[in-house]
Amino acid sequence: MTKRYLNIAKRIKNFLLSKPSREFFIFMFFVVIASVFWLVQTLDREYEMEVKVPLRLKNVPENIVITSDFPSDLSVNVRDKGNTLLNYRLTKRFYPINIDFAEYQTRRHHVTILSSTFSKAVTSQLGANTHVVSIKPDTLEYYYSEGISKKVPVQLQARVTAGQQYYLSDTIFTPEHVTVYAPQGALDTIKVAYTKYFEQTQIEDTLRRQVELVSSRGVKFVPDVVDLILPVDIYTEKSVEVPIEGVNFPADKTLRAFPSKVKVTFHVGLSKYLDIKPEDFHVLVTYEELMKLGDEKYQVKLKKVPKGISQLRIYPQQVDFLIENVNKDESE
Secondary structure: OHHHHHHHHHHHHHHHOOHHHHHHHHHHHHHHHHHHHHHHHHHOOEEEEEEEEEEEEEOOOOOOEEOOOOOOEEEEEEEEEHHHHHHHHHOOOOOOEEEEHHHHOOOOOEEEEEHHHHHHHHHOOOOOOOEEEEEEOOEEEEEEEOOOEEEEEEEOOEEEEEOOOEEEOOOEEEOOEEEEEOOHHHHOOOOOEEEOOEEEEEEOOOEEEEEEEOOOOOOEEEOOEEEEEEOEEEEEEEEEEEEEEEEOOOOOEEEEEEOOEEEEEEEEEHHHHHHOOHHHOEEEEEHHHHHHHOOOOEEOOOOEOOOOEEEEEEEOOEEEEEEEEOOHHHHO
16 A cells, blocks of 8 residues: 555656746746736725715604614715725725704704715825725715504505406405605695505416615605515306385385396306395385386396405396285285
């Protein structure tokens, strides 16, 4: 085994001391030297780079709610030599710029601060030769509310369609109501919280997704994202027999309809199939209507229909009728 290792070591040594190997290592040496010189020259040139400086809003009272997005940092575009910029990128840690809420508090509940206000705080953390090209945002703007809020319902903005033989049976939000914070004038005009618009077509299964709420300047919803469930049900056909009833008839009159019942056929979701009963439908005929018809047939009309049904059909659509006198003895 030892002899085998010695042979391998000898082969490696011969390879490294061979002329091709020496030429390769000499070539790589000059490549490294050239790369070092190129890197030194490159880093000695001026470039521009964006750095992030943290931004913090301090001393906000407990009854104050910031109702607009407040940036977490400033984007500062700087110009300097490459080696300085590389140091910023790799090792530099910037201290946050703090904004005292009380210092900028206004009656309008709307604050704007020019970026020039931050320039000194930014440049103090940079090298002497580093030039600040720009600061974004160039104007810091935020809105706040003094704890004024109310609850409003969530309303869907979307175009959602179900596949053939399917339908959307409900719209469920969690939570159903959200808290909205805004200055008094804006708060009075807000009645609902609308979701961001989206489209979903030909769905055949219950849709579940999180949706953001549409906000505006100076308005904040809590929460600003809600869970949406759109249950999907499949249509099935059902028929029930509904009696024809007379209303507003004199005490000595009664209605005889031929036939006395009509067949009502409709589409209903499978989940509600057993819930729909004949008594959920009303076919009511008033005495005044029949008096106007004379000898004509009565066109059947449904006066009460349960929710959640579609493609309703009635058979027969017209019925014969007879108004009979009722004997006093029978009426008693």
